[in-house]
Amino acid sequence: MALPITEIKIKKLKMRLKHSFSTSFGSVKDKEFFLIEARDGEGNCGYGESVAFEVPWYTEETVKTVFHMMEDYLIPILQMECLTHPQDVSNIFKPIKRNHMAKAAIEGAIWDLYAKREGVSLARALGGERKKIEVGIAIGIQPTINELLHTIDQAFQEGYKRIKIKIKPGYDIKVLREVRWHFPSIPLMVDANSAYTLDDIEHLKQLDEFDLMMIEQPLSDDDIMDHAKLQSVIHTPVCLDESIHSLEDVKMAYELGSCRIINIKPGRVGGLTEAKRIHDYCKEKDIHVWCGGMLETGVGRAQNIALASLPQFTLPGDISSSSRYWEKDIIYPEIVARNGMIEVPDQPGIGYQLDEEKVDHFLEWEKVYQL
Ligand SMILES: O=C(O)CCC(=O)c1ccccc1C(=O)O
Numbered sequence: 334m335a336l337p338i339t340e341i342k343i344k345k346l347k348m349r350l351k352h353s354f355s356t357s358f359g360s361v362k363d364k365e366f367f368l369i370e371a372r373d374g375e376g377n378c379g380y381g382e383s384v385a386f387e388v389p390w391y392t393e394e395t396v397k398t399v400f401h402m403m404e405d406y407l408i409p410i411l412q413m414e415c416l417t418h419p420q421d422v423s424n425i426f427k428p429i430k431r432n433h434m435a436k437a438a439i440e441g442a443i444w445d446l447y448a449k450r451e452g453v454s455l456a457r458a459l460g461g462e463r464k465k466i467e468v469g470i471a472i473g474i475q476p477t478i479n480e481l482l483h484t485i486d487q488a489f490q491e492g493y494k495r496i497k498i499k500i501k502p503g504y505d506i507k508v509l510r511e512v513r514w515h516f517p518s519i520p521l522m523v524d525a526n527s528a529y530t531l532d533d534i535e536h537l538k539q540l541d542e543f544d545l546m547m548i549e550q551p552l553s554d555d556d557i558m559d560h561a562k563l564q565s566v567i568h569t570p571v572c573l574d575e576s577i578h579s580l581e582d583v584k585m586a587y588e589l590g591s592c593r594i595i596n597i598k599p600g601r602v603g604g605l606t607e608a609k610r611i612h613d614y615c616k617e618k619d620i621h622v623w624c625g626g627m628l629e630t631g632v633g634r635a636q637n638i639a640l641a642s643l644p645q646f647t648l649p650g651d652i653s654s655s656s657r658y659w660e661k662d663i664i665y666p667e668i669v670a671r672n673g674m675i676e677v678p679d680q681p682g683i684g685y686q687l688d689e690e691k692v693d694h695f696l697e698w699e700k701v702y703q704l
Pocket residue numbers: 391470471524526574625626627628629651652653
């Protein structure tokens with residue numbers, strides 16, 4: 334069956350985060366992103382969200398490169414090709430190298446449109462089975478230890494299933510000692526966003542004393558080899574985030590023993606289809622996976638919820654309530670984690686409605702493309 338797309342609309346939005354989010358390389362206060370709409374001319378509309386930031390600190394993409402790729406290369410490809418299934422999208426985009434966040438934004442809208450046309454939830458369309466997913470919370474680098482302890486306490490009281498804290502050189506061992514002193518048994522992990530090198534191996538070995546679920550992306554963002562050297566000498570499981578752009582990267586990491594856990598973000602790997610391929614491989618190899626976050630609004634968050642309903646997402650993801658980041662989200666109902674669980678919607682598509690008033694409120698401009 335054909336999957337006829339008649340129109341793609343790009344909406345540029347800017348939303349202020351409730352609190353700025355700080356990591357080892359800098360902080361984000363205002364989130365600029367694109368909301369993508371894919372229509373079929375029969376009244377159905379699918380939604381996608383781009384996750385690139387303004388500055389290329391996380392990966393090389395930026396808000397501007399995402400727009401450039403979508404307008405100048407990806408949408409023209411859609412204008413030329415006929416689709417039968419959202420799985421075709423990654424294939425037709427193959428001639429364009431990388432630029433995964435641009436591809437994923439469009440592909441996500443097409444997956445949602447497809448699920449709505451089929452009358453099934455996006456979770457179901459992807460092969461998801463879970464009715465509820467376990468979620469955790471990511472806490473940025475805090476100005477003081479007391480603020481960190483307070484935020485952890487709050488998150489734990491709200492029932493989040495695990496706490497992730499960001500670390501960097503000078504903000505690691507001492508901080509963890511404090512955290513473990515106050516919270517000896519909470520499920521805890523750390524994310525370094527590539528702040529260390531192999532020269533820090535002796536330092537990183539000290540992490541083993543804190544009973545961490547994992548250390549996420551300690552070394553360089555494009556490295557797979559050094560992480561294998563590190564994993565061979567520390568007990569704490571290594572989880573790769575920035576280093577994983579595709580299934581091929583996961584295979585290499587598995588073969589080399591670079592990590593024991595994979596963080597999957599659809600935006601980083603080029604979309605939901607590639608995310609699912611990675612999931613399926615990890616299931617076969619018994620590698621635990623979880624769904625990462627990119628400070629998304631409700632649209633990206635809803636897509637992550639659908640993805641995390643797949644069976645190998647065995648660890649709680651970075652998918653917190655809308656209210657953690659936003660005064661008002663652009664979807665309704667807002668996403669709510671209760672006791673560290675989020676229900677996977679069973680309505681067609683992402684299962685949340687767009688709040689057009691809110692979208693208009695945060696809208697900077699929009700552009701329409703006929704296919
Ligand atoms: O809660 C979230 O959305 C994830 C927070 C987070 O850790 C993060 C936020 C922005 C960019 C990269 C990362 C990351 O996982 O490394």
